[in-house]
Amino acid sequence: MIRILFADKPENRPRYEGPLTRAIAQTGIVAEIVQPGETDPASVDYIVYSPQGPVQDFTPFTRAKAVLNLWAGVERVVGNETLTQPLCRMVDLGLERGMVEYVTGHVLRYHLGLDATLAAQDGVWRHDTGVPPLARDRSVVMLGLGALGRTCAEALAGLGFKVTGWSRTPKDISGIDCLSGPDGLHAALARAEILVSILPDTPGTTNLLNSETLALLPEGARIINPGRGTLIDDDALLAALDAGRVGHATLDVFRVEPLPPEHPYWAHPKVTVTPHIAAESRAETASEVVAENIRRGEAGEPFLYLVDRSRGY
CATH class of the missing domain: 3.40.50.720 (NAD(P)-binding Rossmann-like Domain)
Incomplete structure (x- = not known):
């Protein structure tokens, strides 16, 4: 025994x-x-x-x-x-599917502009605001192509999104444009209309999204981070949100958890906080x-x- x-x-x-x-x-x-x-x-x-x-x-x-x-x-x-x-x-499998559902749900939320639609429930029929592009015309970037990142990237590609994946070492995944290394990171960020991170917490990923790298994003890019809170320089993200470089951020992980009540993320109009629920x-x-x-x-x-x-x- x-x-x-x-x-x-x-x-x-x-x-x-x-x-x-x-x-x-x-x-x-x-x-x-x-x-x-x-x-x-x-x-x-x-x-x-x-x-x-x-x-x-x-x-x-x-x-x-x-x-x-x-x-x-x-x-x-x-x-x-x-x-x-x-x-x-x-x-x-349970953790993996939970992560896929969280990421897919929030990517679609951003892609379809649901925040603005739901916020405008005031009786005015706004049919002249345009329609979102098809998924095939939306560029989504996945930072991290381990088991979870790869599965999420493949699910998004299956919905028709143009998916780019970045990892520290080279990867080859059918249907995903895989980039690696510092130059690959810069190229990936430059095309990230919606940026998703499922990177681990290592010395090499700490503050990977900082004032320099956030400046590479397309104007108004959306960020989804269900990976690790240490990936993001919080002050740099708040500055990028205020400047309009980043249009909105959905954050599930933080340097300090539970996120303190006084943290500026709670009250920021361009931040959605979820309490570390993406994948259990x-x-x-x-x-x-x-x-x-x-x-x-x-x-x-x-x-x-x-x-x-x-x-x-």
Whole structure:
């Protein structure tokens, strides 16, 4: 029997216990799921981990074969010097579909001009304001072409949008104009009528959208950020909004969460704040990913979604 430590907040255990137990049983593995304090750390084979859980020192877990993160982001654990075990990030169908629906919904909202339409419910029939272009004539740029970014880019291309994707390293995705590197970033931003970021939080992405790069956007560009709050220089974005360089921003992630009540984003007329809801790990689908990685660990097969420590994701 293997021992699995569920190292999330205790109140989350009931939500995961049933799905995780079923998913592991389906692999044929016999396992015991325990919480911190219920067993000797040296007896733990796998750690199902959340950064908001009680485990921050991995030193005692001398037998653990892997740390299986329940979150897509690993920025809060990847730099932990006590973590010597393999670290796997979460990529699951529920999280993926949630992100696709969030991104697609807000891209269509901007594309169709729904904010202005809904704000003008005053009894005046405005039929002379023009119609939006077709999706094929709208340029959407996706920053980040990992598992989530690629899926979102493909969904938007499937709706007919002209989609450009940018990533640090070259990618080749059918139907997506893929750019990379610093020159590729500048070229991508220059065509971004609607800009979506699903980049991870790494030293290389911090303040990637700053006064210099925001100035490359087409006048009135829209920004959607369900990736990481550190991507954006907040002061630079507010200045770009005030100057009209950026027409509107929908932000789901922030440097400080919950976003403080006094933060200027709350009251800004060109900002939509959503409370980090774009993509959540679902217990059922996340448990399937965890169970598959445990099966792989026991079979000596490569783990899914193994984090590259040198890249930070």
